[in-house]
Amino acid sequence: MSTAVILRKELLELRRSPVLLLSMISLPLTVVIVPVGLLAWLVHAAPEQALAFVTDIYGVHGGGLQAGVASVLARNWLPMFLVLPIFLPILLAAQSIGGERERRTLEPLLATQASTLSIILGKSIAALVPALVITWIAAALFCAGIDLVIGSFLLPDPAWLFGTLVLSPLLALFGNAMAVVVSSRVLDPRAAQNLAATTVLPLLGLLVVQLAGRIALGPRFYLVLALGVAAADVALVFAAVRLFDRERLLTQWR
Amino acid sequence: MSAIEARGLTKSFGGRPACREVSFSVERGEVFGLLGPNGAGKTTTLRMLAGLYAPDSGSATVAGIEIAPGRPGGPDLRARVGLLTEQPGFYDRLTARENLTYFAALQGARAGRVDPLLDRFQLRSHADRPFAELSRGMKQKLAIARALVHEPEVIFLDEPTVGLDPEATREVRSVVAELAAEHATIVLCTHHLDEVERLCSRAAFIAGRMLAVHEVRKLDLVRIELAAPFAVPEGVRALCKTLRAEGLVLFVDPLAAVPDLISALVEAGARLASVVPHRDPLEEAWLQLLALAREQGLTA
Numbered sequence: 001m002s003t004a005v006i007l008r009k010e011l012l013e014l015r016r017s018p019v020l021l022l023s024m025i026s027l028p029l030t031v032v033i034v035p036v037g038l039l040a041w042l043v044h045a046a047p048e049q050a051l052a053f054v055t056d057i058y059g060v061h062g063g064g065l066q067a068g069v070a071s072v073l074a075r076n077w078l079p080m081f082l083v084l085p086i087f088l089p090i091l092l093a094a095q096s097i098g099g100e101r102e103r104r105t106l107e108p109l110l111a112t113q114a115s116t117l118s119i120i121l122g123k124s125i126a127a128l129v130p131a132l133v134i135t136w137i138a139a140a141l142f143c144a145g146i147d148l149v150i151g152s153f154l155l156p157d158p159a160w161l162f163g164t165l166v167l168s169p170l171l172a173l174f175g176n177a178m179a180v181v182v183s184s185r186v187l188d189p190r191a192a193q194n195l196a197a198t199t200v201l202p203l204l205g206l207l208v209v210q211l212a213g214r215i216a217l218g219p220r221f222y223l224v225l226a227l228g229v230a231a232a233d234v235a236l237v238f239a240a241v242r243l244f245d246r247e248r249l250l251t252q253w254r
Numbered sequence: 255m256s257a258i259e260a261r262g263l264t265k266s267f268g269g270r271p272a273c274r275e276v277s278f279s280v281e282r283g284e285v286f287g288l289l290g291p292n293g294a295g296k297t298t299t300l301r302m303l304a305g306l307y308a309p310d311s312g313s314a315t316v317a318g319i320e321i322a323p324g325r326p327g328g329p330d331l332r333a334r335v336g337l338l339t340e341q342p343g344f345y346d347r348l349t350a351r352e353n354l355t356y357f358a359a360l361q362g363a364r365a366g367r368v369d370p371l372l373d374r375f376q377l378r379s380h381a382d383r384p385f386a387e388l389s390r391g392m393k394q395k396l397a398i399a400r401a402l403v404h405e406p407e408v409i410f411l412d413e414p415t416v417g418l419d420p421e422a423t424r425e426v427r428s429v430v431a432e433l434a435a436e437h438a439t440i441v442l443c444t445h446h447l448d449e450v451e452r453l454c455s456r457a458a459f460i461a462g463r464m465l466a467v468h469e470v471r472k473l474d475l476v477r478i479e480l481a482a483p484f485a486v487p488e489g490v491r492a493l494c495k496t497l498r499a500e501g502l503v504l505f506v507d508p509l510a511a512v513p514d515l516i517s518a519l520v521e522a523g524a525r526l527a528s529v530v531p532h533r534d535p536l537e538e539a540w541l542q543l544l545a546l547a548r549e550q551g552l553t554a
Contacts, residue, residue, distance in 0.1 A: 005359040009348070016347040104341040108400065110306060111337045112360035113329040247307050247326070251267050 002114040006122025014092070014130060024088055024130065028138035031080050035073050036145035042069055043149060070150045078163050079207040079217065081139050083200050085168040086175035088131035089124075090196045093179035096123040097249065098189025107250060116244050120180060124240075127176045132169060139164045162222055170229040175199060177236035184243045255318075257282045257408050257439040258303060262312035265298050272298040274463035275312070280408075283437035285430075287450035287457030287470065289540065294461045296443045297340065300410050303441065305331035317407040333362065336401035338411040342393040346386035350377055350396050353385055354403065361404035371399040375429065391422030398429055409433065412443045427452065447537050459540060461547035468536060475532035476512055478504040481525040490518045505532055 014020065042050040050069055100106040109119065143155035156164070179196040186192040209215050258280040265272045273295025280286040288296045301307045303316050305327030314321040317334035321327045344353040354368050372378045375395040380388060388396065394414065401409055414430060415423040430453055433440060442454060450457045450470055459465040480502045491497055493510040508515045516529060 002360055005356065009345070009352075009356045012352070013345060013347055103343070103345070104339070105343040105345060107306070107339045107341075108337070108343040108357065108397075109360070111304060111332060111339070112357060113332050113362055114360045115329065250301070250306060 002112075002118035003122040003125070006114065006119060007126050010092075010096070010123060010126030011129075014126070020091070024091055024134060027087065028084055028134050031077075031084065032138050032142045032145065035077055036142065036149060039069055039073060039146065040149045067150065067152075067154075070146055070154050073146060074155050074157065074160070075216065076207070076210050077142070078160060079203055079210065081135065081142070081160075082163060082167055082171055083203050083207070084135045084138065085131055085172035086200050086203070087197065088134055089127040089172050089176040090179045090193060090199075092127035092130070093124065093176045094183050094193035094196050095189050096127065097180065097183040097244075098186070098192045101249065102189055110246050110250065116246065117241060120240055120244055124173075124176050124180060127179070128169075128172050131172050131175075135168050135172070136164060139168075159219060159222060162219070162226075167222060167226050167229070170226055170233060173233045174229050174236065177233060177240050180240040181236060181243055184240070184245070184249065255282075256280060256315075257284070258286075258314065258316050258441065260299070260303065260312070260314040263299060263302055263309045263314055264311045265295075265302060265307060265309055271462065273460060276458070276460060276464045277312075278458045278464070278467050280439060280441060282439050284456070285434045285438075285440045285442060285454045287454035288441060288443040288460060289445065289447070289450055289457045290460035291445055291544070294445075295463075296445075296460055297412055299460065300337070300412050300441065300443050302326070303408075304335050304337045304410050306337075333404065334407045336404065336406035336409045338397050338401045338409070338414055340412045340416065342397040344385040344393065344396065344400075347384060349382050349384055350388060350392070351381040354396060354399055357400045358403045363404040367403050367405075371403060375399050389422065390418050391425045394418060394422065394426050395429060398426070402433075408439045408441070410441050410443070414442070414444070415446065415449065416444075447540060451536055457536070459543050461544060465543045465547060468540075470536055476506045476508060476515070477528075477530050477532040478506060478516075478519070479527040479529075480504065481527040484519075484522075484524045486519075486524075487522050490515070490522055493518055502527075 055068070097106070100109060114122075139156070139160070143160065146155050147153055175196070178199050179192065182196045183189065183192040186195060206215075206217065210217055256279040258278075260276055260278050263276040264274050276295070276299050278286070288299060290296050298307065302309050302321060303314060305316075305319075305321070308324055308326035309321065311323060313323075316327065316331060319327050319331040319334060321331070344350075345356075348356065351368060351372065354371065358368055369378070369381075372381050375398065377392060377396060377399070380392055385393065385396070398411075398414070401411070411430065414426050418426060427449065430440070430442065434453055440453075442449065444450060454470050456467055456469055458467045483502065486497065486499070486504070493508060493515050495507040495509050496505075497507075498505045506515065510518075512529070516526070519526065
């Protein structure tokens, strides 16, 4: 009951925060527009150099330029869509407890009958739902854009479906729980946001290494990642509830 | 049974004592003051009684719910008390009505509580404005409405007029006076003596530790000094809410206007030496206690 009340309020506040909404959609928009635009430009402006680049760096042979570049983008860009579901809830969740403290709404909230679990759940779902919806819309636009440019159906392939439908929710939960844990312990919401955001660094690192052609992340990697993140999610959710110390949250804010 | 029984409540933060050995009781329907300088431990005491902190030692019973070390009261207690926090603490982008509806839902208030409260505090015409656009006085009245939304047995008011302009202060004080007139049980936390004098029947003085609990006599007493002994007749007594005689001096809380009371006394044969408003000794008592506390290093 309290969870639904908190969720409704959080979503209402989000709807009335155009700047926050804009900041949430700017990264996904970039992640979609830049590679699709790049592919479209390569296909039309510099086909020979593009083919040579793809062959040299990624060892993609045959099938022509469009198929080569598209398959490289499809394989290498997936981690970027795994960064989004971690990063987007952090934008909201790191503000959730720290923001309440900063706006002095935390004491009235804690003075209500709402339980710790319902506060965490309400705020977490409110961070997860928009983040996942934006990620899925961005992924759909990316896949449609790639297919449109190359003129055939390439995406989503099984890896993309697994990444967006299975991994994304797990990663979103991970990013959110991490943000709640950090936000419960760090006084400054901006510091909490920055700290929680460091959780995307390993994935970004993998993305960079893969883009450099040093590794190729395959289905086994994504499966292992999903299992690892699921286990981490369970641990983090328990930690988030345990670390949400109502008394400490009130006393350590000055 | 008292609405509140606090027994030696003690709380420290990081080894630094916030309040020590706070004990008092509040009767049902009483307006009780918690008086003390800034940093005296008033808010800490209030938060313990409102179920936000557990005490380090000592215990309390609030609206029948026990509070003890490790047991801050929980949702059962929070359902029975209403807390006005020092800052209004609402969401700027939500309207007054949305804010109040949100907290009403979290408090499990019965349906239809919000609009009557908005009416009561003259906020109905501002109900659909974002909270950020309300005046300070309106914000504070909305915060009081929130403290009442679930019809609590005990109301805690933490510095209800701090930071308000004179007009808003007057509005908020009249709201508290209305609640007092309705026999609500209220604990009023303040460092304004005049607020306690106006609104409370008793007050606890706190400065790091509990100093004393003091009866608050109303400021509007009249001190009448007689030139000669005089037995006040029943007809004159009927014009007084209270009448206390100390030798040749009468302390009167008049029901009638003071000139009418004086006329009645003179007509009954009394010879008066002087008639002056009686200053309540609260301020004096407070200053003495504060000086004592400073001597003992309890407060700055």
